[in-house]
Amino acid sequence: MLPDDICDEAERLTRLARDAEQRGDAETPGDDDRLTVSDPDRYRQRRDELLAEHGYVARLRSDDTETQLILHPDDWLDEDGIVVFERVDTDEAVERRLSGTGDGDDWADVEAHNRAVAERVAREHGEPHGYNAARLADFAGNHYVKPIERLTPAERAEFLTDYYPRNGFPDATQRSAVETSVELTVETAANRTGEPTDEE
Known part of the structure; x- marks a missing residue:
């Protein structure tokens, strides 16, 4: 199972990337690699590298009311990036509601x-x-x-x-x-x- 602190950091970086796209601000969060809110791709890259160290990947699931961050093992996917349902164990997945209890924006x-x-x-x-x-x-x-x-x-x-x-x-x-x-x-x-x- 993915450690909670890694889940928290993946969620934080995802929120920063989304905020960069929605707001276009240029704030500096203070990460060691000097990511900026004006560069969402670098937030996602840092998140994906962090998750890869634990054998996980991230994807977003959205509907009309909310967006969720889904973290799951990369071995759920085939070589084309398609989920192989026979490999899925939902106990291994982590879901984080990006809209939160408050206003995600x-x-x-x-x-x-x-x-x-x-x-x-x-x-x-x-x-x-x-x-x-x-x-x-x-x-x-x-x-x-x-x-x-x-x-x-x-x-x-x-x-x-x-x-x-x-x-x-x-x-x-x-x-x-x-x-x-x-x-x-x-x-x-x-x-x-x-x-x-x-x-x-």
Whole structure:
């Protein structure tokens, strides 16, 4: 099965490529290979290279209401790139809804906002809270396409009990501080926007 952190990165790069095509902005995400939002093909190339290291490929499935990213083993395909149904094991596939729970078209704005919040937490509260705030930003943007302050209590609990232990790779100090880090990060995000947190 494809590791969760690889799925997250494949989704992130796919969103950046789609955003580049739809918006034509020129923002720099800070990747080591200096990808830019104005070059969607390079985002896709980086995604495909990453997936190939694990024997996976990506495709998009769209209908009238949403688009999903499908990640599946490349051995499902024949030499012409056609799916051989006898090789398909759906348990090996990963599906990510690119429209998210929020508005997928707003992903770049949400990503920039959440990164700014995480950086502010790092400046004002130091480590390990800065590290944990960055992981919460990953979760809020990639899984829910939401500003951090709009995460519901249930979504914050999902981060603490499921996402963070599996994908955060924390050390003991970071792990012991994560609940406080989440509180600080949500408070910082709400103060930045002047909006109340989502407590429903």
